[in-house]
Amino acid sequence: MPEGHTLHRLAADLAGTYAGRQVRSSSPQGRFEAAAARLDRRVLEGAEAYGKHLFVSFEGTEEQVHVHLGLYGTFLISPGVGRPVVGQVRWRLEAQDTADLRGPNACELLTPPAVEQILGRLGPDPLRADADPDLAWHRIHRSDTPIAALLMDQKVLAGVGNVYRAEVLFRQRVAPMTAGRRIPRVRWDAMWADFVALMQVGVERGRIDTVRPEHEPQAMGRDPRADDHGGEVYVYRRDGQPCLVCGTPVRRRDVAGRNLFWCPSCQQRR
Known part of the structure; x- marks a missing residue:
C-alpha cells in the first residue's frame, strides 16, 4: 500500500497540473459517473493529502472527492487529452493533461461533515505542518x-x-x-x-x-x-x-x- 509520502507527492502533482483550471471530469468505468458529472467543467481548486487519504476540491461546491488508493490503486498523470481509456478507469480528469484513477479502495464525493469524520479518525501526519x-x-x-x-x-x-x-x-x-x-x-x-x-x-x-x-x-x-x-x-x-x-x-x-x-x-x- 502506498505510504503517506506517495499521497503528498500525488497531491502536489495534481495541484500543480490542474489547480485554477477548468477540468473535464468523467468516469469511464461508470462507478463514479454521477459524481464525476457534477464536477465536470468546474475549476479544480486544489488537492491535499492527510495520511494515506487524498482530497480534491472544486470551485462552486463544498464537497470534495476523497480517494484512498488501497493496495492496488494508481492515479497517473499523462500528457495530452483524448487519450484512449486503458483498463478500469474509475475517475478521469482532463485539462491539457490526463489523470486516470484506477483500482482505488475509495473514490467518493463527500460533504464537509463526512470529510471531518474521516480526518477525526486519523492520528497526526508527519508531512503536514499542522501535525501535533x-x-x-x-x-x-x-x-x-x-x-x-x-x-x-x-x-x-x-x-x-x-x-x-x-x-x-x-x-x-x-x-x-x-x-x-x-x-x-x-x-x-x-x-x-x-x-x-x-x-x-x-x-x-x-x-x-x-x-x-x-x-x-x-x-x-x-x-x-x-x-x-x-x-x-x-x-x-x-x-x-x-x-x-x-x-x-x-x-x-x-x-x-x-x-x-x-x-x-x-x-x-x-
Missing part, C-alpha cells in the same frame, strides 16, 4: 501494545506504513515488540523527527531512502539495493541478509498483519 506529535504520544505512552503495531495504526500516526515503520525503529534502535508505554518521551521525539525528515525525502525523490551517508553503497563498497520497491534501506525486505551496521542477519516476523523486519542485535530490548 503530542496526539500520537498520548496514545503511545498509555498503551501496552508493541510499538511496531502502534506505528501501523492510522489512528495513532497517519501516513506511516510498513517501510517507514521498520526503518525508523531500526534507526532509533528500538526493539519492535517494546510496549508503547515503555518508549521514553525523548525517544518518541527522535522517532517523530525521523519520520518527518525521511518522509519529506520520500516526497522529493518519489522513493523511500533511509540509510545514512556512511551506509550508502558507494561509502560501503557494496552493490545498490536491487528491489522493485526501490530506495536504500536498512532492514525492510532484507531478512536473512547482514545488517549494514553490525552484520547480524536481519529477521522477519508478522506484526499487525504485515511483515516486520528488524536487526536483533542493533534493536535489543532495553
Whole structure:
C-alpha cells in the first residue's frame, strides 16, 4: 500500500497540473459517473493529502472527492487529452493533461461533515505542518501494545506504513515488540523527527531512502539495493541478509498483519 509520502507527492502533482483550471471530469468505468458529472467543467481548486487519504476540491461546491488508493490503486498523470481509456478507469480528469484513477479502495464525493469524520479518525501526519506529535504520544505512552503495531495504526500516526515503520525503529534502535508505554518521551521525539525528515525525502525523490551517508553503497563498497520497491534501506525486505551496521542477519516476523523486519542485535530490548 502506498505510504503517506506517495499521497503528498500525488497531491502536489495534481495541484500543480490542474489547480485554477477548468477540468473535464468523467468516469469511464461508470462507478463514479454521477459524481464525476457534477464536477465536470468546474475549476479544480486544489488537492491535499492527510495520511494515506487524498482530497480534491472544486470551485462552486463544498464537497470534495476523497480517494484512498488501497493496495492496488494508481492515479497517473499523462500528457495530452483524448487519450484512449486503458483498463478500469474509475475517475478521469482532463485539462491539457490526463489523470486516470484506477483500482482505488475509495473514490467518493463527500460533504464537509463526512470529510471531518474521516480526518477525526486519523492520528497526526508527519508531512503536514499542522501535525501535533503530542496526539500520537498520548496514545503511545498509555498503551501496552508493541510499538511496531502502534506505528501501523492510522489512528495513532497517519501516513506511516510498513517501510517507514521498520526503518525508523531500526534507526532509533528500538526493539519492535517494546510496549508503547515503555518508549521514553525523548525517544518518541527522535522517532517523530525521523519520520518527518525521511518522509519529506520520500516526497522529493518519489522513493523511500533511509540509510545514512556512511551506509550508502558507494561509502560501503557494496552493490545498490536491487528491489522493485526501490530506495536504500536498512532492514525492510532484507531478512536473512547482514545488517549494514553490525552484520547480524536481519529477521522477519508478522506484526499487525504485515511483515516486520528488524536487526536483533542493533534493536535489543532495553
